[in-house]
Amino acid sequence: MSQLPFCPFADSTSSFRLDELTFENQGERMSIYGSVQITLDQQGLKLAKALQQILNATVDYLEQQDLPERITPPDDAEELDNPFWQG
Numbered sequence: 247m248s249q250l251p252f253c254p255f256a257d258s259t260s261s262f263r264l265d266e267l268t269f270e271n272q273g274e275r276m277s278i279y280g281s282v283q284i285t286l287d288q289q290g291l292k293l294a295k296a297l298q299q300i301l302n303a304t305v306d307y308l309e310q311q312d313l314p315e316r317i318t319p320p321d322d323a324e325e326l327d328n329p330f331w332q333g
Contacts, residue, residue: 254304
């Protein structure tokens with residue numbers, strides 16, 4: 247298997263882009279945002295395998311940690327209303 251292009255939780259600043267999907271380390275958090283199109287061709291297979299590799303590394307890392315039930319958001323986190331929620 248090839249070298250992992252992104253190491254989840256390795257630092258607080260690294261990021262990696264897969265198509266239009268961005269993986270970003272942010273201390274105790276890893277953000278994933280954007281989109282990726284997995285097509286029914288060799289390129290789609292390559293993207294799917296890269297995505298699988300990063301997610302597997304994330305799960306492996308998390309499973310090796312002594313994790314709390316939930317971490318609290320940082321003090322500077324701003325909570326926004328969900329414009330799609332009708333409650």
